[in-house]
Amino acid sequence: MTYDYDLFVIGGGSGGVRAARVAAGDAGAKVALAEEDRYGGTCVIRGCVPKKLMVFASGYSETVPAAAAYGWDAQIGGFDWPKFRGKLHGELDRLEGVYRKLLANSGVTTYDARATVKDAHTVTLSTGQDITAKTILLATGGRPVVPDVPGADHAITSNDVFHLDALPRKMLIVGGGYIACEFAGVMNGLGVDTHLWYRGAQVLRGFDEEARSLIVEGMAARGVNVVTGLNVAAIAKDGGGLIVTGTDGEDQAFDTVMFATGRRPNTDGMGLDAAGVDLGPKGQVAVSELSQSSVPSIYAIGDVTDRVNLTPVAIREGMAFVETVFKDTPTPVDHDLIPTAVFTQPEFGTVGLSEEDAARQEPIEVYATSFRPMNVSFIDGAHKVLMKLIVSQKTRVVLGCHIVGDGAGEMIQLAGIAVKMGATKEDFDRVCAVHPTAAEELVTMKTPVRTT
Numbered sequence: 001m002t003y004d005y006d007l008f009v010i011g012g013g014s015g016g017v018r019a020a021r022v023a024a025g026d027a028g029a030k031v032a033l034a035e036e037d038r039y040g041g042t043c044v045i046r047g048c049v050p051k052k053l054m055v056f057a058s059g060y061s062e063t064v065p066a067a068a069a070y071g072w073d074a075q076i077g078g079f080d081w082p083k084f085r086g087k088l089h090g091e092l093d094r095l096e097g098v099y100r101k102l103l104a105n106s107g108v109t110t111y112d113a114r115a116t117v118k119d120a121h122t123v124t125l126s127t128g129q130d131i132t133a134k135t136i137l138l139a140t141g142g143r144p145v146v147p148d149v150p151g152a153d154h155a156i157t158s159n160d161v162f163h164l165d166a167l168p169r170k171m172l173i174v175g176g177g178y179i180a181c182e183f184a185g186v187m188n189g190l191g192v193d194t195h196l197w198y199r200g201a202q203v204l205r206g207f208d209e210e211a212r213s214l215i216v217e218g219m220a221a222r223g224v225n226v227v228t229g230l231n232v233a234a235i236a237k238d239g240g241g242l243i244v245t246g247t248d249g250e251d252q253a254f255d256t257v258m259f260a261t262g263r264r265p266n267t268d269g270m271g272l273d274a275a276g277v278d279l280g281p282k283g284q285v286a287v288s289e290l291s292q293s294s295v296p297s298i299y300a301i302g303d304v305t306d307r308v309n310l311t312p313v314a315i316r317e318g319m320a321f322v323e324t325v326f327k328d329t330p331t332p333v334d335h336d337l338i339p340t341a342v343f344t345q346p347e348f349g350t351v352g353l354s355e356e357d358a359a360r361q362e363p364i365e366v367y368a369t370s371f372r373p374m375n376v377s378f379i380d381g382a383h384k385v386l387m388k389l390i391v392s393q394k395t396r397v398v399l400g401c402h403i404v405g406d407g408a409g410e411m412i413q414l415a416g417i418a419v420k421m422g423a424t425k426e427d428f429d430r431v432c433a434v435h436p437t438a439a440e441e442l443v444t445m446k447t448p449v450r451t452t
Contacts, residue, residue: 001121006326008123008133009033010115010270013041015302015314016139017099019321021106027326031108032133034115034125039099040092042141042303043311046159049095050088051182054162055343057084058189062222069378079190081167088162116271120297124271135325138285138293138300139318140266142309146259147174151235154242155257158183167192168255172244174232175260176203178342181219183260185345188224195254196224197246199231204342208354211402214370214386218346218404221382232257265304282306289332290324291317299325308335339416341409346384349412351419352400355390355452363393365448367425373405373438387441389425393451396424401442411439 009020012035024031038045057079064076103110114126122132144157156164158179169192173184176198188194196203196219203226204212216226234245235257242254265284272279278286278294284306291299299321302314316333323331339351358364368388376383385405389398401415418427433440 003121003132003134005030005032005109005131005133007031007135007137008115008131009137009139010117010123011035011041011139011141011266011302011304012037012039012099012103012110013139013141013302013314014043014311015318016041016137017103018315019137019139019301019318020108021102022319022322023326024108025106027322029326031106032111032131033103033108034111034113034123036112036114036126038092039096039103039110044095044099045092046162048311050092050162051158051186052343053088053091054186054190055182055345058186059345061189061191066376066379069380079167081164081190085162085164116269117275117277117298118271119275120295134297136298137321138267138270138272138298138304139302139314140270140304141314142263142265142303142306144259145262145264147232147261149232149234151237151242152259154235154237155259157259161258164256169193170254171195171256171258172197172232172252172254173258173260174198175262176200176205176228177260177262178204178344180260181215181344182342183258184224184226185219185222185343188219188222189345194224195252196226197230197232198226198228199247201228203228204344204348206354207342207348207350208388208400208402209356210368210388211348211350211354211386211404214384214404215342215344215346215348217382218384219344222345263303263309265306267304280306290330291321291333308338310338310340313338337416337420339412339419341412343409346404347406347408349403349408349410349415350401351412351416352398353390354400354402355388355450358390358392358399359452361399364399364452365391365393365425366450366452367391367445367447368449369441369445371441374436375406385438385441387438387445389428389442389445391425391448396426398423398425398428403439403442405438407438411442415442 006029009016020033023029064074067074115123118124173196184196231247233247236243267283285300301317303309320331320333323329342348370386373385388402390400431443
């Protein structure tokens with residue numbers, strides 16, 4: 001059978017774009033891609049990139065007081081949100097143009113339209129056009145979930161925060177994951193009276209307990225009002241603001257409420273059920289280790305599969321898909337020991353097992369130290385760094401590495417190489433320290449603080 005294309009990609013995010021342009025440019029396939037919104041996807045347009053730029057902007061509120069402590073005659077005025085927002089949107093426009101150019105230069109045909117799956121080899125565009133392809137790749141990502149509470153439509157999500165007309169004076173962020181905690185730090189740093197409510201006992205569930213406790217301590221020290229064991233029961237308009245009723249029955253007034261209560265794969269209305277594609281309980285596309293769905297000609301990568309929802313993972317899955325389908329080299333993606341950073345304030349970098357997960361798996365030794373870093377020697381306040389290694393008693397292999405403090409994301413990228421290679425505690429010990437740095441503690445901790 002003759003098809004219009006060898007590959008049709010649905011979704012113009014990081015994973016979909018990488019798969020499309022490599023399949024076309026390197027493998028010589030005839031490729032098309034459809035995107036209903038903006039090219040770049042969640043990461044570039046409404047996630048990692050704009051968020052990190054906001055993290056940078058918010059960090060300057062601490063810079064001037066720090067400079068003054070070091071002897072500079074420094075002052076800072078108010079934050080100009082419209083000016084920043086204009087620059088932010090300009091940068092996102094530039095990056096979207098880069099993505100479009102990469103596709104065009106690779107020979108990928110693009111459709112600015114919504115695409116749904118008609119059958120195993122056919123997609124239907126919102127223009128009404130049917131297009132056939134030998135292989136279909138789903139790379140539609142995910143979207144924020146808004147809880148079903150009265151007045152939830154008065155709230156925003158992380159998708160909307162970059163488009164605010166003005167910064168609120170007082171803001172409630174609902175959720176306890178990394179998105180909620182990151183934006184709590186950002187808004188606080190920009191001068192917003194920031195409150196975070198989380199229904200559970202502690203935020204950042206699933207991460208190392210000692211690390212997340214230190215992060216919350218640092219957030220509170222910087223001015224974020226973190227309340228656990230509390231959720232939103234209802235939201236009501238009150239003039240230009242909002243009245244939020246908590247599950248404790250109390251009412252509080254806020255200018256803005258943002259839900260950061262999880263994400264869901266974008267598969268609604270895609271026609272996948274009718275096409276025979278198996279979906280999981282969250283709506284995620286069920287795939288094999290080679291990213292193949294229950295329909296052999298349909299594959300899926302990235303957040304729509306709900307495996308490891310990180311941009312670099314989606315890109316790797318896209319590359320592996322091309323190797324598997326177009327280069328005849330079946331290539332599963334290794335989802336173990338993926339380093340990641342959480343851009344809270346303080347910052348968090350982590351790879352491998354938490355102390356709690358490791359202890360459930362086998363006997364371990366814990367090497368950890370927490371201290372005030374050298375760069376805040378002259379500065380008042382609770383600024384602490386955590387360096388932590390989890391080590392197998394039996395093999396001496398480092399099972400996990402956790403860093404809290406400035407530059408944690410940069411440090412964990414490099415530490416992740418050693419952990420991925422299976423380095424032992426003695427391998428770390430053989431490395432000469434770089435002094436004076438915070439990271440030198442990773443190679444100078446000689447005695448475990450706990451053995452379990």
